[in-house]
Amino acid sequence: MRTPDTETSKRAVTQSDVARHLGVSRTLVSFAMRGAPGVSEDMRRQILSAADALGYRRNIQAADLARKRPTAVGLHLVDLHNDVYADIFSGVQEVLRSNDSRLVISVNATPYGPDPRALDPLFEAQVGVIIAATLLDPGERVRELNRRVPLVNVTRSVPGVDSIHSDDISGGRLATGHLLDLGHRNIAHLCGPAFEGHLERRTGYRETMLEHGLQPLIIEAAGFSREDAAAVALKLLASPPGQRPSAIFAHSDELALGVREAAASLGLSIPGDLSLVGYDNSRVAGLHGIDLTTVDLHARELGRAAGQAAVERMLYPASPAVDRILAPTLVTRASTAPLH
Amino acid sequence: MRTPDTETSKRAVTQSDVARHLGVSRTLVSFAMRGAPGVSEDMRRQILSAADALGYRRNIQAADLARKRPTAVGLHLVDLHNDVYADIFSGVQEVLRSNDSRLVISVNATPYGPDPRALDPLFEAQVGVIIAATLLDPGERVRELNRRVPLVNVTRSVPGVDSIHSDDISGGRLATGHLLDLGHRNIAHLCGPAFEGHLERRTGYRETMLEHGLQPLIIEAAGFSREDAAAVALKLLASPPGQRPSAIFAHSDELALGVREAAASLGLSIPGDLSLVGYDNSRVAGLHGIDLTTVDLHARELGRAAGQAAVERMLYPASPAVDRILAPTLVTRASTAPLH
């Protein structure tokens, strides 16, 4: 009896076990496992089936270590509860699967603040590139991180760093223009706290308002949650009809949802008393009963482009940073209506 | 000049680099890095700050390999677009962070079908335990997987395997009972395809109906998506008032949302023409304009319990499988109303 039964043992089956079982060298097994040339077809088949029979699982930790160069792609997500990020994830996964790269995921513990340790798990996992959606840190800090491990910034543009994002200025213009077209003049923009590199939507809004000789009104919520938005919207909408805005453009669908709740609790109807535009085109926006007019930033496509950029960055570490901009689209639904 | 500038070099800074820089042994650095006893406070401080200055990052792949026993926890999620899973994730992360275990995440490529390779990335990452939410495979297959790496099943009970789940039978009873209390008699249950271990909700429904001398009507959609539900609901609701159900209990909020869309496109109002109960208490259910009566399975708490169970399983591999059941709660909202 040459090979003791390892089935019940706690130790994992290794390539050596497979090699010993077949009476060949470890190397040969290693070559066979990853389809490298230099193994006869016959041998490869034997090895593969023996490995399977023994319950062998490749230890990628060891493989990566031995390979000496990083091979995995890191993905950082700020928040799993927002399906924009789920869409980005899907896009990334789609691309990486066809490139069979390994994906290591890290999610912010406390969403929506710049978390200095957010990328640490990814650094420790020795990823070769990090797709970040979204970093709220200042650009200088992002460039510093990028020096450690190349970054692909999603949803944001940072000069000198690969960036995949939607044209938020034009998105802001789209939303504001739509409300202007409907006859609204008293239009407010509700957004979250200001972070460098995340101000384009309000810029698009402000510019469009000024071009029409109108006074922009920008309201910042304390955070990016529905509740944060509801809190400030409640104050904003408490004024009598003539004084309060007849339309609000919110920085995200999530914030728009908060505005909806506030409006409802004040007895204001949408779009009767208030027209509302969101941003993201998340799934909930399209729901009957919600019907939120919004700007689609094509999150899944963003994810695909990011995956692509990550793969290319791994291949050509020294190539110049790309800045890919996708055009957003206005999705008109029932939350906006002509004034009066 | 003893230490060449490694800042610009591509190679990562290792413990040896730190040791050499300080003129101490690698071992000492290793001890200091993970706060092991046997290093003077002074030395530790020196080492830590030197490491920081050099830009040292611990390589967990190497650490895990050397440690010889698995240390990471794997988390498998079927779908990121359903915030029940986002909640489960949050709960798991919360517990594991305070245990500072590493979390490796894997998400199904094609949600909502038993994917035979779904856990492979986790196996390859050499995790010590896998939290699975949710596996649709037959129980026998789950037990087989459990033999490789201990599993913690979330949202489902598999005898012989750690299981953390909601009491779905009582959840089904809660939902059905609520509709009966409102005077409904013609109540249908709309669910997804039948998978072993995922039939409790319909069981609760069926039993309750039979106990009241009523005929259960179970409708299976082709999948678990909103669209799948809408398709079958459209047929179900096309009949004239007397013939069609006056209430539907859906297997999930996602499916309930599909029913809503179908009802809307048929011009039926909820709850005027149809009372609707979902399951999950996802965030969207509570939205003004949706107001879906639903059964809360306390997903985040499920996640916490799963994280806890995972930690314990790592510590005591041989302890008997736990089966933890959480009691679901009915959340009454505006999608259900008395008959007539």
Place this chain on the structure above:
DNA sequence: CTGAAAGCGCTAACAT
């Protein structure tokens, strides 16, 4: 408190 030495499972030259 510190250091030397062995080895985790795998890859990748470099033989043969």
Place this chain on the structure above:
DNA sequence: ATGTTAGCGCTTTCAG
């Protein structure tokens, strides 16, 4: 086509 050998970065006895 197959085998030999030397590490990858880290942890962990075991001696000083």
